[in-house]
Amino acid sequence: MDRHAGIVDGVEDAFEAVLLRAARGDGLAFEHIFHCYAGRIRAFALARGAQDADAITNDVMLRVFQNLGLFEGNEQAFVRWIFTVTRNRLIDAHRAEQRRPIVADTEVPERHERSAESVAFDRVSIDDVAQRLGQLTVDQREVIALRLIHDLSLKDVAEIVDRPITAVKALQRRGLRSLQRRILDEGVS
Numbered sequence: 001m002d003r004h005a006g007i008v009d010g011v012e013d014a015f016e017a018v019l020l021r022a023a024r025g026d027g028l029a030f031e032h033i034f035h036c037y038a039g040r041i042r043a044f045a046l047a048r049g050a051q052d053a054d055a056i057t058n059d060v061m062l063r064v065f066q067n068l069g070l071f072e073g074n075e076q077a078f079v080r081w082i083f084t085v086t087r088n089r090l091i092d093a094h095r096a097e098q099r100r101p102i103v104a105d106t107e108v109p110e111r112h113e114r115s116a117e118s119v120a121f122d123r124v125s126i127d128d129v130a131q132r133l134g135q136l137t138v139d140q141r142e143v144i145a146l147r148l149i150h151d152l153s154l155k156d157v158a159e160i161v162d163r164p165i166t167a168v169k170a171l172q173r174r175g176l177r178s179l180q181r182r183i184l185d186e187g188v189s
Helices: 014-023 027-047 052-070 075-099 116-134 138-149 155-162 165-186
Strands: none
Touching: 014 027, 014 052, 014 075, 027 052, 027 075, 027 116, 027 138, 052 075, 075 155, 116 138, 116 165, 138 155, 138 165, 155 165
16 A cells, blocks of 8 residues: 555545645645655664764754755655755764764753663664664765665665765675674674
8 A cells, every 4th residue: 555645545646746735835744754754764864873863854854844845756756865865964964073072071851752671672773783884884884774774776875875886886795795794703693
């Protein structure tokens, strides 16, 4: 079943109808887009080592909402566009972190959302994946996250990272070999 079908009935291309409604300011349509793509954006941000993946996700979705009227294309083009916006935002965040002085003795405000136990169980696999991806170069991590975690085609990834397909293949191959060597060296099955 089409994941957009519930919001638009009787329209041949439900995605384009949802996109059009969101561009016109329909809050429900944009909420639908947010729920379809925010998790993928957050996962990509985590894979790239973002300090605050939720802030990146919210910022990307705000930028998408602000520029939705300028977007033209199908759902596949939209996914490429959203990941390109995310990648650019991550680059900006990394540059800002490099310029920002480290402040010591600052208390972090508490967030009361879920129990520590449920968060810990959710984060076990996320932290493990993020830790393993953190051992790769930024380019390898980016390509592997887009290809394997987000299941994008070589062509789409090449367009997002602005590299030839052959370079994307090479980055993926080197990154996977590096991960394989490290896992085998650790004796993990």
